[in-house]
Ligand SMILES: Nc1nc2c(ncn2[C@@H]2O[C@H](COP(=O)(O)OP(=O)(O)OP(=O)(O)O)[C@@H](O)[C@H]2O)c(=O)[nH]1
């Protein structure tokens with residue numbers, strides 16, 4: 001059939017900080033997955049739905065691959081690889097700029113990914129991202145060659161999730177590899193994640209952006225209250241920011257409460273944009289030592305097994 005509908009899941013896999021969430025937001029045209037310059041920003045596999053030209057693609061943005069033994073890193077790694085089971089197409093994302101002039105290092109980084117995707121018979125598309133940062137374009141070719149060797153049969157695209165360069169060609173290649181099938185979501189839907197989860201994620205993004213190097217990894221956000229009924233046109237939301245130690249509390253709160261106020265204000269504006277309504281956002285900071293080892297809490301955060 002010429003114009004058959006296509007439907008499929010595209011699992012986005014790649015090292016942490018490669019730009020997976022940025023690319024997903026670019027594809028969807030709005031923020032469904034949070035972004036920060038810090039590694040390990042994404043913790044749950046977040047979906048973004050794109051309905052375009054007879055095809056419906058459900059992208060799954062996974063936590064970045066990060067081979068660290070401590071904290072929640074092993075949990076995130078398992079969940080990223082587990083998402084592969086749903087893939088009709090695997091979209092591997094790499095930070096090409098980080099490897100400009102070092103194709104061998106890129107090949108080494110690709111080895112575990114090649115092993116994970118090689119086992120399946122799923123088509124693989126590779127996006128070499130952040131090409132906007134590579135001033136000498138001649139440096140891109142050896143990188144593509146290294147990727148081609150590590151992942152034979154994959155289709156390669158130099159892209160920039162920030163500027164959109166190369167993204168349309170990459171999307172066309174992915175779409176062409178999707179199976180035929182009926183669409184499962186309304187064309188207006190952008191994610192399968194509940195807005196309540198996305199609101200908590202927005203708070204976590206502002207927290208990640210506001211905090212120094214180490215602290216973000218020992219924090220988590222839970223949504224405690226969601227009330228859109230008591231006042232028409234206003235959604236009341238309360239979130240807890242969990243920190244691992246008493247000494248972390250003042251770092252989140254800031255001098256005279258300035259930092260948490262700033263986090264709250266920025267998060268509120270984004271949540272209002274997402275919901276299209278006024279929001280009253282309250283943030284509480286709670287000390288929960290060992291939250292990352294608490295199976296019940298991890299389940300609540302969507303990280304449990
Ligand atoms: N210059 C440039 N920066 C980019 C591009 N794509 C992403 N970034 C930046 O790279 C950083 C990481 O982006 P994310 O989208 O959070 O990366 P990620 O792969 O989702 O990271 P994790 O969730 O931690 O695995 C952010 O500061 C982005 O703004 C790009 O194409 N060009």
Ligand SMILES: [Mg+2]
Nearest residue numbers: 020021041042
């Ligand atoms: Mg991410």
